[in-house]
Amino acid sequence: MFGKRKKDQPSGSEFHQTNSEQQLFAQLLAETRADPEKVFTIEMIDRGNPGRDLDDRLDRLRHAGVTMTRPSPAEGVPPRSSSHSESGTAGTPADELVPLSRQPFTAEPGDVFFIPDGGGRVLLGHVLATLHDAVYVAVFQRPEDLPRPADPLVVLATQPVVAGLTLPARFQPGMWEVVGTVAPDTARLLPAYTWGTDLDGVHVTDFSGSRSRPATEIEATTIPRRVVVSPYFIDIAVRAVVGLVDWHPDFEHLRYRSTPRSVDLFPAR
Structure with missing residues (x-):
């Protein structure tokens, strides 16, 4: 599992690799909890089982001129609490x-x-x-x-x-x-996404990632990638x-x- 990470500089990017999407999101949650004003955008370009298959594809991407950085192990994230008070908003100004x-x-x-x-x-x-x-x-x-x-x-x-x-x-x-x-x-409101490369084939997936199939030529060029952004980035987009x-071009994927x-x-x- 890896994605292209855009850092604070609009032109900067690096590859962010983890063993799974779940591990990646846990790592990003730890980073944003430690720094609530951290700014990043990660475009999910592939998914797959870790190991030789993933390493081979990453090697091909590296030969194409990209670099990869391996994140430090994710910090412990406390479990989400399921007990909370609920309040409907119908009819409430x-x-x-x-x-x-x-x-x-x-x-x-x-x-x-x-x-x-x-x-x-x-x-x-x-x-x-x-x-x-x-x-x-x-x-x-x-x-x-x-x-x-x-x-x-x-x-x-x-x-x-x-x-x-x-x-x-x-x-x-x-x-x-x-x-x-x-x-x-x-x-x-929940979108579909695409993942994969022209080299290995582009696929379209549902929001959860549980259902996937090869994308048509039109789908491959019109359906967006799954992108995860820092919450502070959403704050900035709201201010814009x-x-x-x-308004900055880097906000376009949030519009x-x-x-x-x-x-x-x-x-x-």
């Missing part, structure tokens, strides 16, 4: 929502949270799904930017402005605070959306687009 009691660095599918825009106001976020230690979040317009009555359910039914796979390291007081729970609209900082959905390519059995 956004300005009356209050943070729930929640263990730091944890998030669950359905969590509705406030994400500060850097200018004293907040946008509404929604945790749509988890993948190992990572979370897929969607960020929506401010409730006050929508016609009244703009209760949270109305906001969550709109099109997100930012969406992406990240780590829950900023789910803590003063950063991203959970204010309620609503069943996520995964059929509408509201106009507090300039929500209606790409092929996981449920479209892999219907429920």
